[in-house]
Each structure stands twice: as structure tokens, then as C-alpha cells.
Amino acid sequence: MNQQHFNFTKAKKAYEIKFYALPQILLQGERYKELSDSAILLYSVLRDRLSYSLQNHWVDEDDNVYFIFTNQELKELRHWSNDKTNKVKKELEDANLLLQKRMGFNPKTGKNEPNRLYLADLEVTATNVYQKHANEQESAKPLGNSGSAEMRHNLDKTNKPLDTNRYNKLRFFQQKIYGRTT
Structure with missing residues (x-):
């Protein structure tokens, strides 16, 4: 590809793009080393959704922040099949990073309510912090x-x-x- 057709980032637009945060512990932590790339990506996307939940005061009776992200939304976001969406969510559940609470039928609205999703905080140990520091020292x-x-x-x-x-x-x-x- 030559420069004529390259889409350069202009200084005025550099901050207009939104990003998902990817916690380093998901890549470097021993506890999360078995997570697939898709599960790591989904965790980052769901973590981003938490900020939206806080803005809307989506907090349950136990002061836990929850969010709603339907399987349909996930499928559309990543162009995943039903099977892939369920598999990746199950992977996060098995790693104790995601909890789904079925809300079921709401007689007031006459509809099935979407599940409430709860995202766990990542576990960072003293060993993780030490290892990160050692890696930074080596690369420096x-x-x-x-x-x-x-x-x-x-x-x-x-x-x-x-x-x-x-x-x-x-x-x-x-x-x-x-x-x-x-």
C-alpha cells in the first residue's frame, strides 16, 4: 500500500476514537492464561458497559453494579454465531468473571426481561505485581x-x-x- 491510499490519523481527530480498555492482568496473569482471545475481548467490552450502567444507576439491592447486554447485541457487535456467543460467555462464567441472573417474565410489561449481567473484578496478587515489575525491569x-x-x-x-x-x-x-x- 502506498502513502497516497493510506488513511493517516490527523491530529484533530486522534481523540475522537473510542477504545476498550484491556487490563494487562488478562494477558500477563497466571490465573487468566487459559482464557481465549475472544473471552479477553468480551471481558473488555463488558467492562466498558459497566460505565454506562453507573451513569444509569443500575445497581441492585446489594449495591452490585449490573448491566444488560443481550446475546443479540453481542452477536451483532462481533458477528458471532449463537454458539460462539454462548461459548465465550460460558468461558467467562467458568473463570468466575461473569455472572448472569435470569430476570424471567415481568407481568407488568408482559415480556421476558433480559438477564442481568454482573462482571467480577479481576484478581491481582502480589505475585502478579512482582512479575510485572520484573518484566518491566528486564525490558528497560x-x-x-x-x-x-x-x-x-x-x-x-x-x-x-x-x-x-x-x-x-x-x-x-x-x-x-x-x-x-x-
């Missing part, structure tokens, strides 16, 4: 060629520091996610 080691003439030339040309650490982070996440570095 200085590079052996940081004073090379080529790098100095690049710095002089752009007057901007080079972000050399991003390559270490990329290798680290490839190793964590895929078990490889290339």
Missing part, C-alpha cells in the same frame, strides 16, 4: 549500541529521541501471547 535494560553513529545521525536529523524500547515490548508480548518472538 540499556541497549549495547545506543551510542552508535547511525543512531546519532538519526537523532541529529529529526531532533527527536528514538523509541528503541518498543521493539523489546513487541518481542515480550509476542512471547507472552504466541510463545515466539518472530
